[in-house]
Amino acid sequence: MLRLHTFKDCLPGTPDPSGFVVKLMTVLRLAGVGHERIEVDNPAAGPKGKVPFIDDGGLLLGDTVLILEHLKKTRGVDLDRHLSPLQKAQSHALQRMLEERLYWACVYSRWMEPANAKIEDEIFFGDIPWPIRGFICRQAHKTVETALHHHGLGRHNREEIYAFGVSDIEAVALVLGDQDFLFGNEPSVADATAFGMLINIVGPDIPSPLKNAVVGSPTLMAYVQRMQVLFDGAAPRLEMEAA
Numbered sequence: 001m002l003r004l005h006t007f008k009d010c011l012p013g014t015p016d017p018s019g020f021v022v023k024l025m026t027v028l029r030l031a032g033v034g035h036e037r038i039e040v041d042n043p044a045a046g047p048k049g050k051v052p053f054i055d056d057g058g059l060l061l062g063d064t065v066l067i068l069e070h071l072k073k074t075r076g077v078d079l080d081r082h083l084s085p086l087q088k089a090q091s092h093a094l095q096r097m098l099e100e101r102l103y104w105a106c107v108y109s110r111w112m113e114p115a116n117a118k119i120e121d122e123i124f125f126g127d128i129p130w131p132i133r134g135f136i137c138r139q140a141h142k143t144v145e146t147a148l149h150h151h152g153l154g155r156h157n158r159e160e161i162y163a164f165g166v167s168d169i170e171a172v173a174l175v176l177g178d179q180d181f182l183f184g185n186e187p188s189v190a191d192a193t194a195f196g197m198l199i200n201i202v203g204p205d206i207p208s209p210l211k212n213a214v215v216g217s218p219t220l221m222a223y224v225q226r227m228q229v230l231f232d233g234a235a236p237r238l239e240m241e242a243a
C-alpha cells in the first residue's frame with residue numbers, strides 16, 4: 001500500500017501543518033486511493049528533503065507535482081480530467097502562485113512574527129527537552145529566515161510581504177467567483193492546492209493579515225468549508241495514522 005509521509009498531525013485547525021501535505025491528502029481522498037499515513041519528525045528523511053513524500057512499494061518520491069504524475073501513470077488518478085487545455089494552463093498558473101508565493105508569505109507569518117513563532121516552536125519542538133530545544137528552535141528560525149531571503153520574499157518588509165500574499169488571496173477569490181470550485185462544479189487539483197494553502201492560513205489559531213483577508217471574504221470562507229466537507233466526507237480507504 002502507498003505510504004504517505006507527512007508532518008505530525010499537531011496543528012489544530014488543519015489536517016497537517018503543511019499545505020502541500022493537505023493538497024496531496026485531498027487528492028488521495030477524493031480519488032479514493034488507499035494509503036497509510038506515516039508521520040515524520042524530520043522532512044530531511046524524504047528524497048527531496050521535504051514533506052510530503054511517498055513510498056510506493058519501495059519507490060521513494062518527493063514533490064506533490066511528481067507524486068501526482070506518478071499516481072496518474074500507475075493508478076489513472078486524474079482530478080483534472082474535466083479541464084480544457086486552457087483551464088489546465090490556468091490551473092498551472094494558479095497553483096504556482098499559491099505554492100511559490102502565497103505559501104512563502106504564510107511561512108513568513110508563522111516563523112517571522114515573534115508571537116506566532118512561539119506557537120510553531122511549541123508545535124514542532126515542544127517535546128524536545130531544554131536546553132537542546134532552545135538551540136533547535138534558533139537553528140530552525142535561522143534556516144527559515146535564510147530560505148525566505150534566498151526565495152526573495154524575505155527581502156521585502158512586513159507590509160510588502162503581506163500585500164503580496166493578500167493579492168494572491170484576492171486573485172483566488174476572483175477566479176472562484178460564484179462557482180463551487182475553481183473550474184466549475186467538480187473539484188480539481190487546483191482546489192486541492194488552494195484548500196491546502198487556505199486551510200493552513202485560516203484554520204489554525206495563528207493571526208496574520210493573510211488570515212484576515214480570507215476571513216474577510218465570504219466567498220473564500222464558504223469555499224474552504226465546502227472543501228473541508230469534501231475532505232472529511234471522503235474518508236481515506238485503509239488509512240492508518242502512524243503510532
Ligand SMILES: N[C@@H](CCC(=O)N[C@@H](CS)C(=O)NCC(=O)O)C(=O)O
Pocket residue numbers: 017018019020021043044049050051052062063064065
Ligand atoms: N514543491 C514541494 C514543496 C514541499 C514543501 O515545501 N514542503 C515543506 C513543508 S510545507 C517542507 O518540507 N519544508 C522543510 C524544509 O524545507 O526543510 C511539493 O510540492 O511537495
